[in-house]
Amino acid sequence: MPINKVGVMGSGTMGSGIVQLILQNGFPAIMYDINEDILEKGKNSIVKRLNRLHEKGRLTLKELNSAKSNLTLSTEMKDLNVCDLIIEAVPEKLELKKNVLEEASTICKDHAILATNTSSLSVTQISTSVEKTEHFIGMHFFNPAPLMPLVEVVKGVKTTSSTIELVMEFAKQLHKTPVLCEDTPGFIVNRIARPFYNEAIRIMKDQIAAPEQIDRIMKEAGNFKMGPFELQDLIGIDVNFSSTKTVHEGFFGESRFRPHPYQERMVQAGLLGRKTKKGFYDYE
Numbered sequence: 001m002p003i004n005k006v007g008v009m010g011s012g013t014m015g016s017g018i019v020q021l022i023l024q025n026g027f028p029a030i031m032y033d034i035n036e037d038i039l040e041k042g043k044n045s046i047v048k049r050l051n052r053l054h055e056k057g058r059l060t061l062k063e064l065n066s067a068k069s070n071l072t073l074s075t076e077m078k079d080l081n082v083c084d085l086i087i088e089a090v091p092e093k094l095e096l097k098k099n100v101l102e103e104a105s106t107i108c109k110d111h112a113i114l115a116t117n118t119s120s121l122s123v124t125q126i127s128t129s130v131e132k133t134e135h136f137i138g139m140h141f142f143n144p145a146p147l148m149p150l151v152e153v154v155k156g157v158k159t160t161s162s163t164i165e166l167v168m169e170f171a172k173q174l175h176k177t178p179v180l181c182e183d184t185p186g187f188i189v190n191r192i193a194r195p196f197y198n199e200a201i202r203i204m205k206d207q208i209a210a211p212e213q214i215d216r217i218m219k220e221a222g223n224f225k226m227g228p229f230e231l232q233d234l235i236g237i238d239v240n241f242s243s244t245k246t247v248h249e250g251f252f253g254e255s256r257f258r259p260h261p262y263q264e265r266m267v268q269a270g271l272l273g274r275k276t277k278k279g280f281y282d283y284e
């Protein structure tokens with residue numbers, strides 16, 4: 001059965017971005033979170049961004065109004081029982097994800113697909129909490145979800161081909177480029193990104209070059225949009241360190257994914273990047 005109505009659990013950075021994407025492509029969405037204030041905040045950011053798209057001429061007034069009226073907010077999980085697809089975008093904590101998905105799997109339609117937006121946890125491990133593991137999949141959107149074209153569609157060990165086909169097709173209807181991945185640590189992008197960040201820190205600590213130099217070389221000579229230090233400051237040193245640890249553990253401690261101890265020191269010192277105004281760079 002094709003996907004029409006979508007539920008999104010979590011209305012933070014990713015949840016609200018994914019909901020916006022669904023709405024602006026003409027599908028109805030139910031956004032679920034733990035309380036109304038949080039949901040209202042998520043809704044306001046969505047409406048603001050949709051209005052901006054209309055001002056820029058990228059959504060007609062009719063499309064704008066229809067997108068707004070297609071949004072339903074809920075703090076009751078049972079309201080997601082009308083959805084064909086439920087995407088989980090709660091914080092990156094295994095037990096939390098398993099708990100919300102376990103509950104969702106008890107209320108959802110028989111044919112419903114459950115998806116996780118996890119960045120680095122095992123899709124197969126998360127899926128053990130749901131009743132129908134064959135209908136479970138990873139849909140890894142990138143931030144900001146409405147703008148970034150890539151979606152990694154992650155096949156758990158028991159995910160069926162019909163589930164994969166439906167999700168790949170739906171991602172295309174959202175005008176994304178879905179890429180099918182095996183359920184390996186970091187999938188594709190986050191795995192490639194580990195040595196990008198790790199080696200940059202090692203080069204800095206080996207006193208070969210300073211962050212400013214490395215970022216400049218990668219941008220000017222390598223044509224990267226941002227250098228590894230600017231990017232880590234943007235992502236958050238703590239968030240990036242946690243992803244590195246998860247990928248390193250996922251590969252049973254393979255040394256090529258080992259974090260640098262300095263990352264941990266930065267976290268301990270509260271040097272978390274842009275959000276604390278200090279990371280590899282200072283921000284005012």
Ligand SMILES: NC(=O)c1ccc[n+]([C@@H]2O[C@H](COP(=O)([O-])OP(=O)(O)OC[C@H]3O[C@@H](n4cnc5c(N)ncnc54)[C@H](O)[C@@H]3O)[C@@H](O)[C@H]2O)c1
Nearest residue numbers: 010011012013014015033034089090091092117118119143
């Ligand atoms: N932020 C990114 O750049 C990014 C990119 C790709 C994937 N991800 C992944 O997306 C997921 C969400 O990340 P985020 O950055 O949007 O987090 P966030 O902290 O911005 O949002 C999480 C939301 O989940 C809600 N929540 C917490 N417990 C809940 C529960 N029991 N039921 C329902 N909602 C609950 C919170 O209230 C919050 O609104 C994580 O798994 C993260 O790894 C994040």
